[in-house]
Amino acid sequence: MYKYIRKSKAKRSFEYAEKLIACQILTPFPIAYIENSNFLGLTTSYYISKHVNYDFDFRDLIHKPLFPNRKEILQQFAAFTFKLHENNINFLDHSPGNTLIIEKEEKQYDFYLIDLNRMHFEVMDFNDRMHNFRRLWLSRTMVKYMSKTYSKLYNKTYDETYTLMLKHSRAFQKKVDSKKLRRSGRKMRFKSE
Template identity: 35%
Template sequence: MEYQINPKYAYLEKEILSVPIRFDKEGELIYKGRNILKVLNIGGIRMCIKSFKYPHIINKVAYTYFRKSKAERSYLYANRFVELGIGTPEPVAYILFRDKVGLTYSYYISLQLDDVSTLRGLFLLPKEEQIEAFRAFTRFTYDFQQKGVYFIDHSLGNTLVKKDDDGVYHFWLVDLNRTQFEVVSSWKGLKNLSMLELPEFLLQTIGEEYALLNHEDKEEMVKRLILLTKAHNEHVKRKSFIRNTRRMIKRRLFS
């Protein structure tokens, strides 16, 4: 076992290291797909546990000898975000297991944020409130880009949001393991926002706000964002078609 625990939670080391034993039997399931997310009570604190998919043979080796595992990167990047003042659930720990070949099971632990939604939840709001929220979200994105963060998985499901009693929106990024730390140009930053697959009235909102922040022409910025979004959406459709076709062929060959 390899692990690292945030010094703030070192007093919970025994309980944190019991997570792999408890994970399959306990906890509140909040997502099950390629990875699994559960909420567990650890030392009286609600924590979110992300159990990463068991890696295939190439990644077992790669995540042991050539690059850090997703769980370790999630922990390290979350700490970097905290240092930079970028919203993300507070990192608590990561835990890794290995066999003779390489990495097997891995877990990332952070504080659980309750009473929040993903950006998808904003679509339940009236149109004017959606516009207000996405303007705030654009400012949030521009801020972390200016701090040298390129959030590759910038999707509707990877940003948590909450509006406080004073009407201020707060945002937190999750699923950080593919983040890049680099200078983010205006064009690349806009391309990052094109990954959200939003309706045109929100692209208009984001484009105008981003232009204001960058001191660029609003019409040109909106036009570029719409074109980049269309290109991204087509790319996603092609990938989905190829993936579904492969699955269909496999089913026919091996059924």
């Protein structure tokens, strides 16, 4: 399928990295991609990019509520995501492990996207934009900080932004949790309070 119908993950990653860089979105610099195939089609593919020495990734902000400058990082990350959306980039794998963060100077951060093979380039309405935050596994506090920044940039009220971002985040978390419960064979129990 990947040889004859669809581009390989490696080729998509390379091309998407070039598009991101053209939009001044940071990602490890793309060097090359390699595709190996036989008469049946693609067998293996590899994407090669420049190594980035990063300080931490987005997961640290989830697991360490007292992470230094957490509020400022989340606000800057919301502005970074807004820039993605303004450039019509719907990063489908916008999840905690796919953003590398570098501290540049006092309370200023650069964000690098990795694992680039799943993106759509399309105009996104307000619902689409808030839906794009869902995989980040945000707490209420994180949603609060990010909503304040995003609402100002997008000219929506804080309440509208907070409510919709939280709604999509919670729906995604519930879906993942219920899948884990189904796999474990346990029944979901709800508190009566």
